[in-house]
């Protein structure tokens with residue numbers, strides 16, 4: 001906490017001080033969050049079955065047969081799913097995607113592996 005205060009992103013002044021979770025510039029009054037990156041780090045990280053961190057737009061491979069409601073075939077092991085989107089889905093489902101031949105659906109990150 002004794003580190004030099006970060007410069008104000010607005011006027012580059014170093015005379016900033018902490019107020020709660022924010023930093024406040026005493027020169028121009030600008031208030032900002034200490035680090036946008038820190039905020040991003042705080043977001044839940046979604047990992048695949050082997051621990052790779054997943055991101056929006058990733059391509060993943062399904063690692064086990066999945067039954068799909070309303071589909072007789074379901075999703076087979078090895079099915080590639082392109083352009084996933086990370087979501088706070090229903091239950092443990094944290095991937096929103098469209099599976100070829102099956103359609104839009106949500107998957108659990110525990111059943112996929114980053115391709």
Ligand SMILES: [Zn+2]
Pocket residue numbers: 008009010011012013025026027028029030
């Ligand atoms: Zn400032």
